[in-house]
Amino acid sequence: MTIRALHVASELYPLLKTGGLADVAGALPPALIERGADVRVLLPGFPAVAAGLADLRPVAQLAHPLGHRGSLSHATLELGTLPANGISVYMIRDDALYDRPGNPYLDAEHVPYGDNAQRFALLGWTAAQLAQRADPAWAPQIIHAHDWHAGLAPAYLKAAERAAGRTFARTVFTVHNLAYQGIFPAQEFGHLALPGDFFSMHGVEFYGQLSFLKAGLYYSDRLTTVSPTYAREIQTLAQGGGLDALLRARTHDLSGILNGVDYTVWNPSIDDGLAARYTSTRLPGKRACKTALQARFGLAQKSDALLFGVVSRLTEQKGLDLLLGALPEIVSRGGQLVVLGTGDPALEAGLLRVAHAHPDAVAVERGFDEPLAHAIVAGSDVIAVPSRFEPCGLTQLYALAYGSLPLVHRVGGLADTVVDASLENLADDLATGFVFERFEPDALAAAIRRAFALYARRGEWKAAQQRAMRQDFGWGASAQRYLDLYRSLV
Numbered sequence: 001m002t003i004r005a006l007h008v009a010s011e012l013y014p015l016l017k018t019g020g021l022a023d024v025a026g027a028l029p030p031a032l033i034e035r036g037a038d039v040r041v042l043l044p045g046f047p048a049v050a051a052g053l054a055d056l057r058p059v060a061q062l063a064h065p066l067g068h069r070g071s072l073s074h075a076t077l078e079l080g081t082l083p084a085n086g087i088s089v090y091m092i093r094d095d096a097l098y099d100r101p102g103n104p105y106l107d108a109e110h111v112p113y114g115d116n117a118q119r120f121a122l123l124g125w126t127a128a129q130l131a132q133r134a135d136p137a138w139a140p141q142i143i144h145a146h147d148w149h150a151g152l153a154p155a156y157l158k159a160a161e162r163a164a165g166r167t168f169a170r171t172v173f174t175v176h177n178l179a180y181q182g183i184f185p186a187q188e189f190g191h192l193a194l195p196g197d198f199f200s201m202h203g204v205e206f207y208g209q210l211s212f213l214k215a216g217l218y219y220s221d222r223l224t225t226v227s228p229t230y231a232r233e234i235q236t237l238a239q240g241g242g243l244d245a246l247l248r249a250r251t252h253d254l255s256g257i258l259n260g261v262d263y264t265v266w267n268p269s270i271d272d273g274l275a276a277r278y279t280s281t282r283l284p285g286k287r288a289c290k291t292a293l294q295a296r297f298g299l300a301q302k303s304d305a306l307l308f309g310v311v312s313r314l315t316e317q318k319g320l321d322l323l324l325g326a327l328p329e330i331v332s333r334g335g336q337l338v339v340l341g342t343g344d345p346a347l348e349a350g351l352l353r354v355a356h357a358h359p360d361a362v363a364v365e366r367g368f369d370e371p372l373a374h375a376i377v378a379g380s381d382v383i384a385v386p387s388r389f390e391p392c393g394l395t396q397l398y399a400l401a402y403g404s405l406p407l408v409h410r411v412g413g414l415a416d417t418v419v420d421a422s423l424e425n426l427a428d429d430l431a432t433g434f435v436f437e438r439f440e441p442d443a444l445a446a447a448i449r450r451a452f453a454l455y456a457r458r459g460e461w462k463a464a465q466q467r468a469m470r471q472d473f474g475w476g477a478s479a480q481r482y483l484d485l486y487r488s489l490v
């Protein structure tokens with residue numbers, strides 16, 4: 001039996017991306033389709049989405065209850081295709097809510113838009129409408145909602161099912177990051193057109209406020225998160241973001257399914273943007289990438305300087321404040337560092353200060369630049385991901401594919417994907433990177449020293465690189481697990 005599933009998300013590579021969620025929304029649907037599912041995607045009609053879809057045509061007028069003062073507002077449900085792979089994508093056209101340039105969540109001052117509750121409620125509401133045949137030609141049996149932006153989809157569906165006395169679809173909710181909860185003042189609930197009793201501890205209420213994330217966790221039939229370790233971590237008081245009790249209560253419905261890599265996008269043997277292409281058996285191309293990267297950033301052209309790379313959102317989560325403290329260790333040992341990222345101004349300023357003090361060794365570029373991200377992953381010897389917490393993390397998986405050994409904190413998906421270059425792991429041919437246990441300066445510094453020590457033993461370094469490149473983190477196994485989950489529901 002072919003299963004029809006609708007993925008509901010706020011971003012999707014290559015249309016619009018601020019982080020790994022977009023990579024997953026772009027790669028998981030085609031992987032499911034390859035395994036026989038009938039999958040479509042629903043996105044808000046942000047400018048980049050409307051501009052990037054082909055053959056857009058209206059399929060339904062939506063008179064939705066999310067306008068002002070209880071009156072009905074109008075939006076259009078449109079259907080188009082992704083030029084890259086022909087995937088069918090529904091888009092909600094509501095220019096008053098979505099036609100804004102730049103970041104999909106924040107205004108030009110980096111402040112969340114004042115109407116975000118309404119903007120993302122419409123996303124969830126429309127998903128529930130699709131399950132009720134808003135498009136007469138196609139209705140999903142599974143609604144697969146991603147992160148808080150889509151968290152109200154299962155709530156609207158449950159409300160509609162209760163009113164109709166029947167089931168329209170089953171729901172899966174994936175937590176990509178428990179730190180972003182979509183919390184709004186309680187009075188916003190009055191504008192959502194949900195049944196009044198949904199605003200309770202057994203519902204969308206969270207310590208007196210409205211939580212979109214909790215709605216997803218409470219009303220969905222199944223919950224997943226993006227790595228097995230993170231699935232355990234979020235059930236603890238320390239890492240449950242106030243939702244650990246709910247997650248523990250739902251432990252039998254919760255599983256961790258590791259994200260995959262789209263090897264058509266992240267593959268050094270076919271990556272057109274690189275200075276040279278390479279494989280695990282033809283590594284000289286990687287050296288050319290390193291030389292090009294050093295030139296691009298004005299670093300000393302030393303082929304034997306151990307080059308660390310960072311491609312990251314600069315937020316508390318990513319732990320780059322700890323790395324900043326370890327920079328003297330890297331520089332004094334003759335290493336180099338390249339950083340690409342945007343976010344926290346204080347962190348940006350701190351990194352730029354070190355770059356000004358050591359222009360031969362440290363370079364920082366602010367911004368979001370996909371081709372440059374590939375160039376850094378390819379040209380670095382080590383990719384550092386010292387996150388405080390990391391639901392899955394894709395950067396370390398890309399690093400493995402490019403033979404750049406990841407240096408990571410042992411949390412979440414980082415713990416599930418990188419094997420430390422300890423003596424015993426090296427002896428057993430298992431090491432693929434550098435892993436530190438405690439989020440403390442001395443633990444990070446020790447991992448950095450392990451990287452320098454291994455780099456001095458070139459044969460073993462090359463063996464670890466080749467092992468890293470041979471790891472298979474493709475979507476195959478994980479897409480199959482999602483499919484099994486869907487089958488268990490319909």
Ligand code: ADP
Nearest residue numbers: 019020312313340341367368369373393394395
């Ligand atoms: P998160 O989703 O928490 O940001 P992930 O590691 O899952 O972390 O995914 C990050 C994704 O965003 C990767 O594809 C990475 O290459 C990309 N990325 C992060 N920062 C930048 C940037 N400044 N420029 C280009 N790509 C970036």
Ligand code: GLC
Nearest residue numbers: 020021176226391392393394
């Ligand atoms: C989130 C997480 C990251 C994960 C990504 C995709 O942004 O921070 O760890 O890889 O989502 O699931």
